[in-house]
Structures are given as C-alpha cells and as structure tokens.
Amino acid sequence: MPLARDGSGIDATARAFWSQVHPVFMTPPLAxxxxxxxxxxxxDPLLAGVHVVAMFAAVYTAHVKDGYVDFHVRGEDDDHPLTERGCRTALTLSTAVFTLCCAVLGVLVGPIAVAVTLPTWLIAYHHAPQLDTNPVTATTGYPLGIALSVLGGFYVQAATITAVPLGFAVVFLTLLSGIKVIDDAQDYAYDRSIEKRTVAVAVGPDRAYDVAYGLMTVALGAVVAFVAARVFPITALLAALAFAAVAGIARRAEPELATMLLIRGSYxxxxxxxxxxxxxxxxxLL
Incomplete structure (x- = not known):
C-alpha cells in the first residue's frame, strides 16, 4: 500500500513526507x-541540537496529525499528500525521533529535562481532534508549545528554571495567542459552518480582534513590567516597540495579511x- 497519494516510489514518498514541513510555523518553536x-x-551545542530536533519532531507530529484528521477523518480538507498509512508511518517516525531525543536528554541532563520537553509532543499529537475544538485550547496550543520550547531550551543547558525564561515564556504565550486568534479569524465562515469553536466563532469576528490585540497589548505591557523589575534587559523595550509598530499596521489589514505581518513581526x-x-x-550605555 503506497504512502503517498500522488504517486509511488521513493521520490513521491519523500515529497509527501517533506510536504508536512511548514517553515513559517516550524521556525518559531526551533528558534x-x-x-x-x-x-x-x-x-552546549549537543544539548541544544538534541532539544531543537525534539521540537522539530513535535511540530512535525502536529502537522501530520492535523492533516490526517482534517482530510482522512473529518473530510474537511480537499486534499492531502499522504495516505492514511503514510500519515501513520510519518507519525511513528516523528514520535520515534522525539522519544530518542527525550532519552538522550534524560541521560545527559536528567528526568526533569524530559518532563519539560514531553508536553510539547502531547500538545502536538492531541491538537486534533481534541484540543482544536475548544476556543481556549485551540488558541493556546501552539503558543504554549513555544513557551515550553523556551523553558526546555533553557533547562537542558542550566538544569534549572529561573525568572528570566519564565518571564519570556509568559510573554510568548500571551503574544502568540493573540496572533493565533487573528489567524483563526481567517476561517471564521468555514469554522462556523462545521461548528468548530475558535475564538472568532465563539465571540464573533469583531470581538475576536479586540481579544487578539488585547492579548498582544498585555504581552507588550509585560515586557515593560519585566524591564522595570530588572528581569529583562532594558534593550528588550526595543523588541516591544518593533512589534507594536507591526501590530499597528496589521490592525488595519484584513485577516490573511494581518496574520502574515504579525507572524513576521514575531520573528x-x-x-x-x-x-x-x-x-x-x-x-x-546607561
């Protein structure tokens, strides 16, 4: 039974597997x-590399599982490059890579490193069809994964968690949740038609925008507060100002363009x- 829906052989299968690598959404967790x-x-380059590979495997798992559910289970998507068997094979491989990375981190760092890393895969695997049906979990799943990526990347190096990575994790969780609300608003009509309860469906598109930019404002305000408390360096204010400028432009754009601007603004x-x-x-200088 073939793994790819659009052909057979090594080339077609490789293209189908590679199609689940989405750089726009994979870059932030790795970064x-x-x-x-x-x-x-x-x-430590080795520990950093192992954790980055684990994050790649987790996000890849999310993309494959989401595509599998939306096309093969729900019938929502028009097409998908992998067959059902191909999806299961890809999930098995990505999970095996993630498990291997966790084992290495467990040996080289300790069990807490695994405990901080493992939730990223759990979020990824259960995003569809469990977490994406609730406005809160559908919105915060991806941002929470990135927040955990920051904490995990720190822990495997320092073997502890301090106020600094916690502060940055909170900021990213809040900021990216706001962006996710805007992203989901693009599919408001379709999501409403299939009773998928994103924030936009739950409260309406206009109020969803208010929620989204409210979350982003809180995140930028948190940066200022952490700088004032001397948790963040003062130069972090430039990051808040840069994103605020992008958000100001995105606020006047339609959802698709706004999402593109905000994602790149997060970079x-x-x-x-x-x-x-x-x-x-x-x-x-001060």
Missing part, C-alpha cells in the same frame, strides 16, 4: 529552543530579544 539556550548563557520580536539578552547595547 524559541535556541533562544532558551542563549538565555542560559553557556550553550523580529524574537530577534531583538536575542540581541537584548546577548548584548543589551542600551543597558551598556
């Missing part, structure tokens, strides 16, 4: 893992935070 490692100060936000943590140029 968050490395960001957590940078927060720890001294970075800028993360990049400036990395620079702030590593160099803190403003702090050095």
């Amino acid at each position: 968050a893992s490395l960001f957590g490692a940078i927060l720890a100060g001294s970075v 800028v936000f993360l990049a400036v935070l990395v620079a702030a943590v590593r160099f803190d140029p403003i702090g050095r």
Whole structure:
C-alpha cells in the first residue's frame, strides 16, 4: 500500500513526507529552543541540537496529525499528500525521533529535562481532534508549545528554571495567542459552518480582534513590567516597540495579511530579544 497519494516510489514518498514541513510555523518553536539556550548563557551545542530536533519532531507530529484528521477523518480538507498509512508511518517516525531525543536528554541532563520537553509532543499529537475544538485550547496550543520550547531550551543547558525564561515564556504565550486568534479569524465562515469553536466563532469576528490585540497589548505591557523589575534587559523595550509598530499596521489589514505581518513581526520580536539578552547595547550605555 503506497504512502503517498500522488504517486509511488521513493521520490513521491519523500515529497509527501517533506510536504508536512511548514517553515513559517516550524521556525518559531526551533528558534524559541535556541533562544532558551542563549538565555542560559553557556550553550552546549549537543544539548541544544538534541532539544531543537525534539521540537522539530513535535511540530512535525502536529502537522501530520492535523492533516490526517482534517482530510482522512473529518473530510474537511480537499486534499492531502499522504495516505492514511503514510500519515501513520510519518507519525511513528516523528514520535520515534522525539522519544530518542527525550532519552538522550534524560541521560545527559536528567528526568526533569524530559518532563519539560514531553508536553510539547502531547500538545502536538492531541491538537486534533481534541484540543482544536475548544476556543481556549485551540488558541493556546501552539503558543504554549513555544513557551515550553523556551523553558526546555533553557533547562537542558542550566538544569534549572529561573525568572528570566519564565518571564519570556509568559510573554510568548500571551503574544502568540493573540496572533493565533487573528489567524483563526481567517476561517471564521468555514469554522462556523462545521461548528468548530475558535475564538472568532465563539465571540464573533469583531470581538475576536479586540481579544487578539488585547492579548498582544498585555504581552507588550509585560515586557515593560519585566524591564522595570530588572528581569529583562532594558534593550528588550526595543523588541516591544518593533512589534507594536507591526501590530499597528496589521490592525488595519484584513485577516490573511494581518496574520502574515504579525507572524513576521514575531520573528523580529524574537530577534531583538536575542540581541537584548546577548548584548543589551542600551543597558551598556546607561
């Protein structure tokens, strides 16, 4: 039985498996893992690499499972590159890679490293059809995975959790939840027709936008508060300002463009935070 729906052979199968790699959504969790490692100060490349691979396997699992449920189970999608067997095979492989990474982290770091890492796979595997039917879990699943990626990336380096990675995890969870509400609003009509309860379906598109930008405002306010409390370096304020500028433009755009702007704005936000943590140029001048 073939693994790919659009052909047979190694090339067709490889293309089908590779189709589940979505760089726009995979980059933030991997970058968050490395960001957590940078927060720890001294970075062990092996531990950082193992945790990044674990995050890749978790997100890949989410993409395959989501596609499997939406096409083969619910019949919502028009097409999917993998057959049912192909989806099961891909899930088995990604889960095996994730399990191997956890085993390595357990040996090299300890059981708590596994405990911090494992929830990312649980969220990924259960996103569909369990978590994506509730407005809260449908919205926070992906952002929570990124928050855990920051904490895991830090823990495997430092073997502890401090206020700094916790603060950044909270900020990312809140900020990205706001972006996710905007992203889900793109599919408001369709989600409503199949009774899928995203925030937009639950409260209406207009109020969903208010919720989304409210969450983003809270996240940026948290950055300011953490800077004032000397948890974050003062240069982190530049990250808040940069994202606020992008959010201001996105606020006047339609959902698809707004999502694109906000996701890329989150990349800028993360990049400036990395620079702030590593160099803190403003702090050095004061």
